[in-house]
Amino acid sequence: MLYYYILIINLTLLVNSYIFKYETSCNSFEFKDLENLIGSLHRYALDNGQLIVRDIGLTIGQRKLLKRYQNIEIISAKYKQKENIPMINVKHEFFPINETLFSRYNNGKYNYIDSIRKRFYLAIVIPFIQSQFNKLIDQLNFEKNYSPCRNQSNSIDLILYHNEKISSILDNKTRQIHYQNKCFKNIRIFAADLSENENSYPIGSAIMWKKLLINEQFSRTSLRYYGYTHFFLMEPDTRPIRSYWLDIIVEQIINGHDRESYISTQWWMIGSLYRGFQSLGQNYLHINGNALYHLSLSFILFLQYVSYEYPYDSKQSSGYDLDLFLYLFKHIDKGKKFWHKFQFSDFIQNCWHTGCNEMNEEFLYNNPNTYLIHELIKDLQSYHLINIPSYFTNVRLLNYSN
Known part of the structure; x- marks a missing residue:
């Protein structure tokens, strides 16, 4: 309580209903503090506040992300400070009292990261291994029956993500796929480069998933490294x-909202619980991994807590998606803070192993909001794709790996 009153006494008056600018400085290891500061600005002073960020060692990915955030300007470390723009410590946050904005030390708590308003940059990620290559081709061919989008987009990419090394047989085979679609601005290839011990199920799929979510300063398979704000994981047995x-x-x-709007995303994961016909029991209540994710740093910090208790490469793990919910069920008090971050939806239905009976017209009639199905299908060609043309040609694509 004493600390609280000392903090209040030392508050600095920042603004009272007029446009203001503040400058802060940040390196790569303070980025979570910076995102918390930006989130507090967007939460309480979106329309009349701007933050100038002096780059004293940010990563490429961090700079890309900042360019998507509203009312944020990046300047170099050598840029001369303007006398009329006050400084604010990156480890502080804004908060209001009686319609007046103050600052305080964040105390190592990052409550405002998900309040950041940004223009979205979405990646559709298809993870696969050698035995799933034909299913990958089938999946890409579904556009002949179900067009992905109405109009061209500059904020959505497609990523083909395999488990092997760059220049492996699978990597070279993937780079010969000639696929173009107006719905995607870029089509990229990622190589997870799994070790021999990692290259097995379910460990391999968990590690590939985790590499997408690693902090942007540590890996080039991190989606945040490329400035993505969201991604949808779409395994080869997921289809429209x-x-x-x-x-x-x-x-x-x-x-x-409009696609060019700055928006905040308060959730971390949206997807389907099990909708198939097997009886799995309440222990398997979770969102399937084929889902939409918010690449929030607060979500990444949460995943670190989960991985400490359920290491992906250990017998304690029940699968990376189920582990999230086992953690929430086990830690009831902690879970109360996070359950709302996980949202069930029917835009995709998970009917693992049984199918959803989606070929029945009654299913389509009763599920007007469902556009994607996740299930295991032995022969996708028998559904719609009888004559699949060759997709192979010599096309040069960029390398993306660790």
């Missing part, structure tokens, strides 16, 4: 059942 499925994914993010 309606056109414009990509537009529906985007709608989960923008929630009725």
